[in-house]
Each structure stands twice: as structure tokens, then as C-alpha cells.
Amino acid sequence: WQPLSELIEEASPLLREPLTALAAWSTPILARRAQLAESLVDLTGTWARDNTRNRNVFEALKARGLSDEVASAQALRPYVQQWKRVEDLPAAWHVATSGESATRHLIYAIGDWEESYTGESTLFGHASDDEPATLLRRTTWLPEPHATPSFGLPNDWQAQVRKGLLPDSCVGHSTWTSRTDSSGEAVTRYLHADEMFVRRTLYPRPLTVMARRGEAPIVSVEVFMRVESEDTSLEGSRR
Incomplete structure (x- = not known):
């Protein structure tokens, strides 16, 4: 998740040369993949979570400090998202989320951005009106072997994936x-057989601390299905 440019700045002199060579080789490849992703992967639509197919969601919510009762309720509550492209902002998505007390609107733009919030957040805790919480976010497209290719691929594409292609x-x-x-969460959304899979990976402590202790991150998976939207609140203005 850390850009190679930052790694190069922090690296020892011995590692800077190979990392610089890696960056020179990989940067155009990653840029091309991100550009193609915008045209090949379409997240547009209204998506509702199928709570019967949650994997490790209850356990992941408990790891965030929720009680058994609250974690169970959160794992089973209705959860609907609407994804739309932002016309005046390339490679950005307007995401409206319902299922809580109010519909939440966010713009997911490629690169680094921030989100401020007040009140309760299931994932990130409480923030008061006097001291809003700030979330630091970084969005990108990453290779995902579990995603279903969109079109125009040979019949043996699964064999190619197993080879790392x-x-x-x-x-x-x-x-x-x-x-x-210093806690963090990585969320990856990908399409598989006309469904959206959401994989959340929670790092409850700094990565260096977890590595030193031999701790593994907490991973959960949710499955969303396309539905017809009847909730007009999902059409609200973005923020």
C-alpha cells in the first residue's frame, strides 16, 4: 500500500538502486492496468449484501471492540450501496451507503484523500461534533486473482491465473x-460471477508491531448482489 517512491526514500542506500529499477519497470505497467480497469470493470448499480454468505464478519466486528450482541446485529443488518461514476472527476465513484440511521455519501477518488466524520462508526469508532475524526484513505486498483474476467478471454484463463498471468x-x-x-483497514471490492465481493482486512495495531508479534490480520468477506433500487435517499448529493 505504500508507494514505491516513499519506500525508495526510506530505504537504505543498498536497496535504493534495485527499488528504483523496480519502480521504473512497474510504474507504466500499473498505470496501464489502472487505466484499463476503468473501462473493463463496471461497479455501477445498487448492491445489497447477502448476509447468509458473510464470512468471518461477526468475528471481525468483535475484533473492532463491539460486544457479541452488537456485532451480531451489525452482521445481520440490511446493507445497501449504490455505485455511480462521477462525470466531472475521472476514475472516481460516488458511493451511497444505506442501512444505518442515515444514508452516507462518499466520493472514492484514485490516490490519497481524507474523510471526516462525527457520530458513531461501526468500523472506526465514535467521533464527537467538537472533535471530528479524520480518516486517511488511499484508493487504487490492485490485481485480484479471485475476480472474474470481463470478456474476450480464452477458455483456459483460469489456468493462466494459476500461473500468475x-x-x-x-x-x-x-x-x-x-x-x-495507527490501526488500519484494507478493503478490496471485486466482481465475481455478477456479484460484488468485499474483502476487509483489519490491522488492529501498527504493521511493525504485528510483524514483531507474529500476528495475522483479521479478514472478512461479504457478498453483494445487484438489486433494483427503491430507496430515493441513495440519490442524495455527494459529499
């Missing part, structure tokens, strides 16, 4: 989110 449309829309407490 991913089609250009096998990518996930991925966002890293962190707070000042």
Missing part, C-alpha cells in the same frame, strides 16, 4: 484506511 480485468477496487491510532 492475470487478465487486465482481474482487479479489485481497493482502499486503505487508517486513523491516528
Whole structure:
């Protein structure tokens, strides 16, 4: 999740040369893949979570500090998102989320951005009106072997994936989110057989601390299905 340019700045002199060569080789490849993803992967539509297919969601919510009762309720509540492209902002998506007390509107833009919020957040805790919380976000397209290719591929594409040769449309829309407490979460959304899979990877402590302790991140998966939207609140203005 850290750009190679930052790694190069932080690296020892011995590692800077190979990392610089890696960046020179990979940057145009990643840029091309991101550009193709915008045309090959279409997240447009209204998506409703199928709670019967949640994987490890209850456990992941408990790891965020929720009680058994609250975590169970959150894992089973209705959860609907509407995704639309932003016409005047290339490679950006307007995402409206319902299922809580109010519909939440966000713009997911490629690159680094921030979100401020007040009140309760299931994933990131409480923030008061006097001291809004700031989430630091980084969004990009990442290769995703579990995504279904969009079209125009040979019949043996699955064998190619096993060899590590991913089609250009096998990518996930991925966002890293962190707070000042050094905890973080990576969320990847990808299409598989006309469904949207959402994989959340929680890092409850700084990565260096988790690595030193041998701790693994907490991973959960949710499955969303396309539905016809009847909720007019999802059409609200973006923020």
C-alpha cells in the first residue's frame, strides 16, 4: 500500500538502486492496468449484501471492540450501496451507503484523500461534533486473482491465473484506511460471477508491531448482489 517512491526514500542506500529499477519497470505497467480497469470493470448499480454468505464478519466486528450482541446485529443488518461514476472527476465513484440511521455519501477518488466524520462508526469508532475524526484513505486498483474476467478471454484463463498471468480485468477496487491510532483497514471490492465481493482486512495495531508479534490480520468477506433500487435517499448529493 505504500508507494514505491516513499519506500525508495526510506530505504537504505543498498536497496535504493534495485527499488528504483523496480519502480521504473512497474510504474507504466500499473498505470496501464489502472487505466484499463476503468473501462473493463463496471461497479455501477445498487448492491445489497447477502448476509447468509458473510464470512468471518461477526468475528471481525468483535475484533473492532463491539460486544457479541452488537456485532451480531451489525452482521445481520440490511446493507445497501449504490455505485455511480462521477462525470466531472475521472476514475472516481460516488458511493451511497444505506442501512444505518442515515444514508452516507462518499466520493472514492484514485490516490490519497481524507474523510471526516462525527457520530458513531461501526468500523472506526465514535467521533464527537467538537472533535471530528479524520480518516486517511488511499484508493487504487490492485490485481485480484479471485475476480472474474470481463470478456474476450480464452477458455483456459483460469489456468493462466494459476500461473500468475492475470487478465487486465482481474482487479479489485481497493482502499486503505487508517486513523491516528495507527490501526488500519484494507478493503478490496471485486466482481465475481455478477456479484460484488468485499474483502476487509483489519490491522488492529501498527504493521511493525504485528510483524514483531507474529500476528495475522483479521479478514472478512461479504457478498453483494445487484438489486433494483427503491430507496430515493441513495440519490442524495455527494459529499
